[in-house]
Amino acid sequence: MYLAEASFCLAVFALAYRLLLARLTYFTANRAYLLGALAASVVIPLLAFPGLAGLLAGSVSDSPAAGPLPLQLSWAAGATAAPAPSTGAGPDLTARLMSGLLALYGLGALHKLRAAARNLRGLTQLVKRHPNTDLGAFAIVHLPAPGLPAFSFGRHVFLSPLHEALSAEERQQLLLHEGVHVRQKHTLDLLLAEALGVLFWFNGLLPYFRQQLKTVHEYLADEAVARAQTSPRPYGELLIKLAARQPPFALAHAFSNQQIFLRIKMLTQPTSSPMQKLRFLLVLPVFAFAWAATACTGAPAPGEVAAPAAAAGATAAPAAAASRIGRITWLGNTYLSTVELNEALGLKPGDAYDSAAVVQRLNYDPSGRDVASRYMNNGYLFFSVKPSATRQPDGTTDLAFTIDEGRKARLRIISIVGNKKTTTTALLKLLPLRSGEDFSRDKLMESQRLLAQQGEFDPTKISIIPKPVMRPDMPTDFVDIDLVLTEKAKP
Template sequence: MEIFFIYILKSSFILSLFYITYKLWLQKETFFTLNRYYLLTGIFISVILPLITITRRVNTEIILNNIEEFNNVTQGIILPDNKINFLKLLLILYISGTIVFLLRFCIQVLSFIKLVRNEKPYKESRYKYVKTNKNTSPFSFLNYIVYNPNLHTIEDLKTILEHEKTHCSHRHSIDILTAHVINIFFWINPFSWLYKKAITQNLEYLADKYTSEKMFSNKDYQYLLLKKNLSEYNLSITNTFFNLLIKKRIVMLNKTRSQKQNLFKYGIIIPVLTVFFLSFNVKTVAQTIVVKEKKLNQNGVEISANTLEFVITKNNTDEELKNLSQTIKSKYDGEFKYSNPKRNSKGEITDISVTYKSSENSFVSSSFSDTTNGIPTIIFGKNEDDGLFITSGDKNKIKNIDVDVQIDDNEEEDIIVKKIILSDTYDNKSNNVRVEGIEGNPLYYLNGKRIDKKKFEEISVSPEKIISVNVLKGKKAIKEYGKKAKDGVIKITTKE
């Protein structure tokens, strides 16, 4: 609701800018055709421009002493009840006004249709003429020209009809209808009514110019305009020959043509619109980088600028593990599963299996056991290279090794193996190798020799000694290693 009213305000403001610019610099110029397009352009830009937004991203750094502070930040803005009620009231008022003016417009259109049907128009060339006995000034709408022949001499009528034919041939009704639509939906903006008046006025200037140049002298044409006829029947959706603009029309007929050097005035609106756009249509989005001390909240969650980490200690309770699982699912779009932890007499965890799955369907898992001292601190998460990891040692020693993945071209693959992760264990006695994103029971090969999964998980090798890691999937793996390779093949080559 609030967004809608912001749009209305922006659109109304742009329309006002076009109108003010027109009144100050363009109204007195004789570039009537250019003025027509200028005014129409103002309508379309006022409708479209507020919908265009450029997003500018700015990095902002927030330093927190505890991630718990970050979790407690309020998301969004809650509007007070009184403000919400005011907006609802304003919306009801706006809709009511729109309905009133829409009905008024429909009544005028229906009145015109009724008049045309009752009077039976006749056609000459592209124009349809409607003779009526109503006391009305001659007017035109679309390609219809309505007039009362009893109110004018033959000569005057010839001139008047030529004027109305100009309105029809130049499709001035499009401008009038467009202005009416703007009035219906932006009736709350007073400038929209002034804008419609400016459009109507300029169209009369344009028709007067063409008519006087085509077949009549300025003097005779001006005398005809002075024969103002008060009308009892008038529709605002039409172009009326006799109206309240007679004096201004005569002034413009006698005005010296504007110099071409004055065309620069049409560019005045450009910097004005640019300032408006940069001020109100550029959305600044702050990309927050959280930098904090290595402190943990009650769920053991730790976040740095480029790494998402979660920590499990031997002292975590079952409730804390459950909360951690819910936090990962709700806030980080991941999945954390763990086995029923075994505990010693002190309540410390002595045995647990952990699986962490990311939103990209990659996953890592590992088991930890220490019946004497309790499990070491477990750190798992996602690093800056999109690599998943689980480690019980120094997280700074985690290594990511690129993997050459070979998948059959004709086979779709949902899970893509991205990294081999090596990490130092808690006691620094070995470097464990784990593979992300391989489900099922793949075959394992080390330096060309097949090994079982348990031995693969126990591999102790430094990253510097790894020459290559290859993963085969799909038909390519089956073709090379047989049906037993239906879940894929992982091959590691090291420096022996």
């Protein structure tokens, strides 16, 4: 019961954050909310007020017109349940089932604990095995592998030879970013989320909280670097330049991660208005609702089983309607019409609503029929779309998508680095990229595939680095493409 109530609290707080706070630029307050929500979810189900249940029950029973309490408070002191009548093998079967569930829970928690310990051990071994440079506020760990991204854990910042070769200004920006993670002790937040992930290993909301904490951490670090610069553009270009895969440890903070375009957009987004701070006042009723709901149980009195069953049947239809799409609207689109966008989305009113499927159809579908592909394959490198889901009284969900098409970008200079055996000219003839053509994400992916098929290069170390060249006085921008290759070692 405790695990169920705590999981309910996590769901309430996650939904409130997603709807009310996630888009605000008050990152410190968002971080405090996420940490407070995790702590409250653990503590709220344990709160008890002996005597209050009896007081409420007595006040209702004194009124002859009053019916039975719809929810019975479960925190009454000394309350005991009447023993169930013996049914032969029934209690033994129930006991075995409960023992099996406990064993399954224990195995899951143990597996999660081992994974967390393996992550911690891997990070500590990196610190011990490689040279360190202590800068006072934090220490730099020099890793020999050039393919790893810059990341931090605790007071250690992990850099590879790629980052050692940065210019002085770029290296200062990178270290300033990672220094914010160290100074604000962001690692402790992730350790708390990891510990709760062991306790609630079955709950899919813990990864959501951990990811949101990481996102807020990156916003805080990006904000600190942007404040120290006269313009956010050089820092945004550095994020694109160092775009890389995730670090091999879930507890680390990667300097440039999969949310790179969202972070660049947040750098240029206007600060939320002071009036939007009032949203944080809504946190109080959210906490109160979670506390009241988990303090109550729906256990019916004898003879009242049929009424709750009927009520459950009555609510079945709205629940089914809640999973259906209502209206679909688009805002900000000029390149594609509403009909074309609906065709790319592949959803229509009345279809089942699945938030994960909506995100996939917006951003990246393996078939290439997503909305983002329709834009990014036709020059719109800086395209972004912000979805919004609104629950309606009839139980359906209306979808609204706000599009920022951005300016078109054309390919300018296409460079290949790291090829020694094959000339650059020969390789460029194999690729579908041509200077002067519109930017295309599909052509970049096809180029990466063709280079991997040559057999001369390590397919896991083919990097594509776009370098936007802004031209505010011209109708389109440019983008330079660097294709970084690593030739296979001789056998």
